[in-house]
Amino acid sequence: MNKKNLICFLLLIVVIGVYYNYQKGDDVVSKSTQNISDKPNYQSDEMLTNIYDLSGELIYKIESSNIRHFDDSDNTEFDLPNFTFYDQVHLAAWHIKAKKAILTSDKLLYLYHDVQLDNLTKEAQLKQVKTDNAVIDLTSQLVTSKDPVIVNGVGFYSTGIGLAGDLHAKTANILENVKTYYNTEAK
Structure with missing residues (x-):
């Protein structure tokens, strides 16, 4: 593998990692929003x-x-x-x-x-x-x-x-x- 392909491959892994991490964050936000409705304002x-x-x-x-x-x-x-x-x-x-x-x-x-x-x-x-x-x-x-x-x-x-x-x-x-x-x- 040449240097250019290796950098593209690593960049792709970073983008996929950020995407999955972002998706987990949305799940945490939606779960915390569900719990907030059970709590008094x-x-x-x-x-x-x-x-x-x-x-x-x-x-x-x-x-x-x-x-x-x-x-x-x-x-x-x-x-x-x-x-x-x-x-x-x-x-x-x-x-x-x-x-x-x-x-x-x-x-x-x-x-x-x-x-x-x-x-x-x-x-x-x-x-x-x-x-x-x-x-x-x-x-x-x-x-x-x-x-x-x-x-x-x-x-x-x-x-x-x-x-x-x-x-x-x-x-x-x-x-x-x-x-x-x-x-x-x-x-």
Whole structure:
């Protein structure tokens, strides 16, 4: 082999080596991009957020031990969330807690494990709703659940399966297997 052919051969090997190395780099980038979508874009511990309407009035307050937001799904996850909802006259109306919650881009709040809704209005007949999982539409403030439900009120409590509630109207309807127990004694 002459010197010219040897240089061309070595140059060809270098070009092939660079090409394969470049291809491996693309694989690493695509694999790291896939892993990034599983990770939150931002997260925070011990978070407190106030949400206001366009006129500057408080609509609800969120407290959470940990929050994670994912840009790819536009979902926000909460650990040990506490939500306080305010009514039309800007008074605290409901306190809602769960072990976990997910807020979606279409303003649906999915609550998981030991969900409890406490009515903060003193004169209300409906005082508390407990279930394992629930969904709240933050726009309409309608609450639904397919799980067993316990509703506590002034002088009664009811149990059953499924829930259709309205936080604005301060109502909760159990959908199936309803059993209501009345207590004539004041609590």
